[in-house]
Amino acid sequence: MSGRMWKPRSLQSSYDVVIIGAGIHGLATAYYLGKRHGVKKVALLDRGYLGGGNSGRNTAILRSNYRTQEGIPFYDASVKLYEQMSEELGWNVMFSQYGHLTTAHSDSSLVGLRVRAENNQVLGVDSRIIYPDEIKKLVPAIDISRRARFPSMAALYHPPGGVIRHDAVVWGYARACDRMDIEIHPYTEVTGIRVENGRALSVATTRGNVAAGAVLNVTAGWASTISKMAGVPLPIVSHQLQACVTEPLKPFLDKVIVSATLHVYVNQTDKGELVLGAEIDPYQSYSMRSTLPTLEQIAGHTLDLFPQLHGVRILRQWAGVCDMTPDYAPIIGRAEEVENFYMDVGWGTYGFKAGPIAGKCTAELIATGRTPALIQAFGPGRFRAGQLIGEKAAAAVSS
Amino acid sequence: MKRSPLHRWHEKAGATLAEENGWYVPLRYSSAEQEAGAVKGSVGICDLSHTHEPLSPYARFLIAGPHTRALLSKLTSLNLDRNTAFGTVAHVRGMLLRDALGFLVMVPRDYAESVWDAILQAGEEFHITAFGLEAHRRLEA
Numbered sequence: 001m002s003g004r005m006w007k008p009r010s011l012q013s014s015y016d017v018v019i020i021g022a023g024i025h026g027l028a029t030a031y032y033l034g035k036r037h038g039v040k041k042v043a044l045l046d047r048g049y050l051g052g053g054n055s056g057r058n059t060a061i062l063r064s065n066y067r068t069q070e071g072i073p074f075y076d077a078s079v080k081l082y083e084q085m086s087e088e089l090g091w092n093v094m095f096s097q098y099g100h101l102t103t104a105h106s107d108s109s110l111v112g113l114r115v116r117a118e119n120n121q122v123l124g125v126d127s128r129i130i131y132p133d134e135i136k137k138l139v140p141a142i143d144i145s146r147r148a149r150f151p152s153m154a155a156l157y158h159p160p161g162g163v164i165r166h167d168a169v170v171w172g173y174a175r176a177c178d179r180m181d182i183e184i185h186p187y188t189e190v191t192g193i194r195v196e197n198g199r200a201l202s203v204a205t206t207r208g209n210v211a212a213g214a215v216l217n218v219t220a221g222w223a224s225t226i227s228k229m230a231g232v233p234l235p236i237v238s239h240q241l242q243a244c245v246t247e248p249l250k251p252f253l254d255k256v257i258v259s260a261t262l263h264v265y266v267n268q269t270d271k272g273e274l275v276l277g278a279e280i281d282p283y284q285s286y287s288m289r290s291t292l293p294t295l296e297q298i299a300g301h302t303l304d305l306f307p308q309l310h311g312v313r314i315l316r317q318w319a320g321v322c323d324m325t326p327d328y329a330p331i332i333g334r335a336e337e338v339e340n341f342y343m344d345v346g347w348g349t350y351g352f353k354a355g356p357i358a359g360k361c362t363a364e365l366i367a368t369g370r371t372p373a374l375i376q377a378f379g380p381g382r383f384r385a386g387q388l389i390g391e392k393a394a395a396a397v398s399s
Numbered sequence: 400m401k402r403s404p405l406h407r408w409h410e411k412a413g414a415t416l417a418e419e420n421g422w423y424v425p426l427r428y429s430s431a432e433q434e435a436g437a438v439k440g441s442v443g444i445c446d447l448s449h450t451h452e453p454l455s456p457y458a459r460f461l462i463a464g465p466h467t468r469a470l471l472s473k474l475t476s477l478n479l480d481r482n483t484a485f486g487t488v489a490h491v492r493g494m495l496l497r498d499a500l501g502f503l504v505m506v507p508r509d510y511a512e513s514v515w516d517a518i519l520q521a522g523e524e525f526h527i528t529a530f531g532l533e534a535h536r537r538l539e540a
Contacts, residue, residue, distance in 0.1 A: 068485065069483065069484070069485040069494075111456055114452070114454065114455060114456045115456050115457075117452060118451070118452060118455055118456065118457055118505070119485075119494075121451075121452075122483055122494065122496060122505075123483060128452070129452065129454075
């Protein structure tokens with residue numbers, strides 16, 4: 001293979017679809033617009049480098065063991081697209097589908113996991129409750145002794161879960177988009193959206209104005225600010241989510257371990273580093289700065305699960321900004337206030353794992369005007385209608 | 400031995416109980432033949448709480464017979480044409496699953512008795528019958 005993954009191109013004055021945000025959701029939408037619907041006069045605009053937002057900051061965990069009848073089939077469809085992605089894109093995205101465990105450390109969290117296990121099974125997702133002896137077999141390094149401050153009583157075991165190389169997903173989609181002559185414009189910040197007579201007409205960027213047949217807001221972290229440019233208010237607050245990575249260790253962990261009680265998730269990369277993630281910071285912020293209290297919390301909770309890691313050093317710590325909605329479910333659909341203005345936002349801490357299916361459904365919505373069944377419940381009108389989704393119990397502490 | 404959340408109801412109703420896979424289960428209330436006949440003629444309800452994950456948070460009932468849909472539409476606004484539907488049944492959040500014989504109702508164990516009673520009450524106009532596992536096996540055969 002030679003040459004670039006995608007070509008720099010000059011910004012044109014008009015496109016059928018302008019996508020604000022060239023992360024995984026934007027790229028997936030562009031890919032499916034071109035691939036399934038033949039819409040190729042598409043520009044992806046990003047104020048930074050490709051995949052430099054949450055697509056490159058998440059902990060790359062994939063799973064579908066959610067709780068609701070809206071969430072479970074949706075994430076299941078996404079995991080299935082990830083399973084086929086290497087073949088579909090002709091590009092190895094390194095999906096290690098080695099299994100995912102959510103541990104329970106109290107009766108109440110165990111009840112929550114049991115509900116998820118049942119709901120998953122009813123909807124055909126492989127997920128079941130296992131007990132300490134089986135946890136120990138799957139994860140010999142974990143401390144399940146009664147000595148632990150919060151002993152693991154049981155776990156929700158989800159074999160199809162795992163981790164993927166998130167950068168590879170971005171690059172694979174970018175290459176595939178470029179081959180369809182879909183344009184990728186990094187370092188092109190959107191500064192305004194022109195709306196006339198209730199219709200989005202063009203976007204202003206740091207490289208000039210661009211007319212658009214449709215505008216899609218698919219940003220993460222700044223979704224509400226972009227949306228405000230079009231006069232569309234969103235019920236979103238933004239919080240930081242932090243993660244860190246340790247020095248490489250001999251391979252000892254081949255499952256994703258998540259603990260809601262301890263607010264931590266752990267997996268070991270192919271290089272041997274441990275990726276450790278936290279719950280969102282408790283206060284709102286756009287700063288993307290890592291903090292010592294969060295690092296201490298992550299480290300302490302990781303040691304509750306794996307006390308033998310006490311001497312391990314942290315290599316890097318970072319943060320991303322997450323757009324939290326009131327019901328911990330995303331907002332996908334057409335704006336009610338402005339024609340031609342679409343959104344796929346509000347992804348909180350679970351956006352990466354939903355990228356392919358969200359892109360596929362959003363592309364279908366833009367190209368055909370029909371809302372696919374999988375995203376019907378996620379429309380922006382649900383907040384006014386009082387039809388919230390209730391995914392918090394399974395979406396939080398999940399990356 | 401594990402007990403269904405409806406164990407007391409079964410006892411009060413004079414069920415013949417037996418042990419099966421670590422559970423007390425109701426085999427019959429009157430006779431299997433009579434119960435199966437009543438289900439086929441109108442509608443019946445059977446406690447299948449023992450048939451899924453041990454220690455499940457859900458109780459599980461089967462509603463079967465020609466008046467199943469008429470009965471359920473008195474208790475829920477869920478779409479009965481779907482294979483699975485999540486939502487409220489007799490004011491309790493749970494789910495409905497389509498089954499070869501009718502519909503499975505899954506509700507949290509703590510609410511099992513009140514939902515069971517609500518179904519029986521709503522089913523009075525159809526002369527609903529509680530049926531045991533023997534009748535269930537006959538109907539499945």
